[in-house]
Amino acid sequence: MITVDAVKVEFGGTTLFSDVSFAINENDKIALMGKNGAGKSTLMKIIAGINKPTSGNVSVPKERKVAYLPQHLLTEDSATVFEETSKAFEGIFKMKAEIDAINEELTVRTDYESDAYMKLIEKVSELSEQFYAVEEINYEAEVEKILIGLGFLRSDFNRSTSEFSGGWRMRIELAKLLLQKPDLILLDEPTNHMDIESIQWLEDFLINSANAVMVISHDRAFVDNITTRTIEVTMGRIYDYKAKYSDYLELRKDRRAHQQKAYDEQQKMIAETREFIDRFKGTYSKTLQVQSRVKMLEKLDIIQVDEVDTSALSLRFPPSPRSGQYPVTVTELSKSYDEHVVFKNANLVVERGEKVAFVGRNGEGKSTMVKAIMGEIDFEGGLQLGHNVQIGYFAQNQAALLDESLSVFETIDAIAEGDIRTKIKDILGAFMFGGDDVTKKVKVLSGGEKTRLAMIKLLLEPVNLLILDEPTNHLDMKTKDIIKDALKAFDGTLILVSHDRDFLDGLATKVFEFGNKRVKEHFEDISGFLEMKKMENLRDIERK
Template sequence: MISVDNLAVEFSGATLFSDVSFVINPNDKIALMGKNGAGKSTMMKIVAGVEKASKGQVSAPKDTVIAYLPQHLLTEDNCTVFEEASKAFQLVFEMKERMEALNKELETRTDYESQEYMNIIEKVTDLGEKFYALEDVNYDAEVEKALKGLGFRQEDMHRQTSEFSGGWRMRIELAKILLQKPDLILLDEPTNHIDIESVIWLEDFLVNKAQAVMVISHDRAFIDNITNRTIEVTMGRIYDYKANYSQYLELREDRRAHQLKAYQEQQKFIADTQEFIDRFKGTYSKTNQVSSRERMLEKLVPIEIDEVDTSALRLKFPPAPRSGEIAVTVTDVSKSYGDHVVFKDANMSIRRGEKVSFVGRNGEGKSTMLKSILKEIDIDAGVSELGHNIKVGYFAQNQASLMDPKLTIFQTIDEVAKGDIRKHINNILGQFMFGGDDVDKKVGVLSGGEKTRLAMVKLLLEPVNLLILDEPTNHLDLKSKDVLKEALKSFDGTLILVSHDRDFLQGLSEKVFEFKDQRVLEHFETIDEYLKRNRIEKLADINL
């Protein structure tokens, strides 16, 4: 049991939260929720021991292991993937080496009656009790199993970590955390860089094998599937629900309705009391009653209604210009990088107005196919072409990072705005929650979600009839994702969508292209039907 007692955090005189207390029990699976800026990540860092609170403390039994996966990692690149993941068992290996060294020393010493000899025996005994109490584990097999579950292939095990992107190195760190089997796992946006199959593997691990878990996530399906408790951080305090996210939303609405009713009743009581005071103040016979009611008002504790995030991302794509009947044609396309075959003899035809999803494990060629369609890379064989009068709007995975960090928000949009629309830049930015002085902020200081929203503004400045979105929801909060999804539903052009977010994909695409084993397979079904047919939710297709 981990106890959080009377935590308070203050920045420059402003209070982020205060008097926060809760207990994390074994096997609790907690979703830490709240609007951006409420203090979720700060609270998680305090529980992890990475940051200190202004007041209060976090206490836990001796030898409690708390593992923390932040949103951004600083990694070293001096070993292989397998070696880095094996560091999860570093303490075990060091314990074994220490025991072996002490036993060897005992074999060579002859001072059997000395105190030093007795001390060594005592150390060996103590280490032995701890070591042999550990579960008998095939450590190499466990490392391999975790890495494969998170999307690594057998041939990746002995590649240098420096060869992998930040998202893949995040997976290595996640594998290390899972292998340690800590008492509490703290995860801050763990699904941002992993594909659907790996997310489902992670869900299964956290539900069936992990002990206590606390997670911050904007992936609705993920948090609904793994959590049994929701702690909401709002207005400097917390509310604790023994419910998953969807149930918590309903309970929160009930709570706010009760708050609103109590607030209205209190306001009526205040008004009636004040009216009595104003009416009879100075009336001798009512002096005591007036004084009593004045004291009552002074002692009254105002009822607060929980804040509602009223900022709204009002997103609407411009009408799509008319295009030819066929938007995208891919015929017998093959692509390799050296000896690595990404896909071969791939075929696809996407018609005007169709909404399709590209799915498959990371590295199977989804982004490569997008780049071949856009002529950003050369293909080895076949033909990839756009249809008549196709105008493309493209959101790449690294779109946010491509913006100049030295420019302001306004300058970033002013660079790409053409004609009369330049007169309306402030209005457009305001619709994307960049109001007032925000437009003068440098891109370099924006959060991941803010950069993604700004990249979306750029995408909206010119009418297009083919939207290609590669992981557009990374760093977007739940509310922004819902608004983007509704805008895409009403978009009257053609949509190609790559996303690992199952909840976001639901209801968006009527056709799925699956990238698997160097092939591209076409399925005339929704993402839900695809997942069900492949039994991915039961982990049948994941090679553990």
């Protein structure tokens, strides 16, 4: 369907990748994987036709449609949510208007034998063929179905897009993209800012209703659920696996083991050959053998072992000061903004050492409850923090609170204590701050880099209650694994607000569900909760 042929990309004399070739077939579900900076987003933009390669080309048949959802975008503020989403059908509406205009013109013209008249007939015939090839669609019903699936309420439809956060605007763009029913959907981190229910709906849509899909995502469960093929970008080339992400990891491990064995054997042969050359280069009877081996070494292709991420540093939180038995006790707590009730008469108790997750649709009060615990908002009802509770808080805007005048190294050096000070560069390296990155000022860092730096700061502070509000946005899988392992070993109490199922799995042992203006306690882990929740979702859909 779509072919990528010998594509090469260079930036400032440095080759990002070269001789990249593969085909995307109908109904392929592809995960595009690789380390940060390997070139995944660049390759996706080339397939989308947004960027041009240094050499090589991408062939997309004229009748095929490719749609691309970038990580960051801006939605115009002049339309309502429903109007903006309906723009997905603009091309069809324009085609219908053009057909009507030409037909109107044909009825009033009388130059039936002229070339101009014949051209109009040809044009309207061609347009009509295209228009009537599009299956009959109830456009308004389609827009409504997609918007509700992505988490919007009907009451949101007539609100201006300007009233919504960047994450919700991203969903509007995603809705427009899905409604176009393209032959290839390209998604770059689509699940950032989406709640668990919306992600599940998107998974179901991509599996059952979409054509070909290529996705870049750090949400391991999402990638595993929707993809059956994995293309890895590494060290300037690609490897193509007919396997989902978790199976690809095992295949990659085997590949690297074989590469390492071949590399070791080649290096041994090179060493032996050089020893022979050095030993006999002055010996007349061995001259031809020496020359032959020198030429052989000159022509030898050195086996390369694919880069292995050596950043798997084991991080541990400092020992937690002991808190009271119940770090957080909430009694009959209610919060409203004017007429809008967020939740009413909420009760929850978090015991010392528990690791709990706050889950639910966006806007149902998860972050509001966190702000109440932090004392950042007023509320009705009771909220008691236990004895000697010391809170470490990671807010969604935590990155914006960093001192921009400091360097990366200075930011961590200012809070590191004891032996940890000797490991600052190792810790920074684990979070992908290598080489000269440590001397960069915070003000020049990207949003993702600031998020990682803010997370390191939190890891090093001695606290006994950690509250993390969407901590994994902008983090790659390796970094998430490092943080998850550190949180598992954390001996204090943990409250996690997250839509990342893979991150929560094996970490949160209890779930508080926010929805319908109340907070419900579930004693299952996230897997048990989701199994139950999927059944509830079916009833929810029936009610709607």
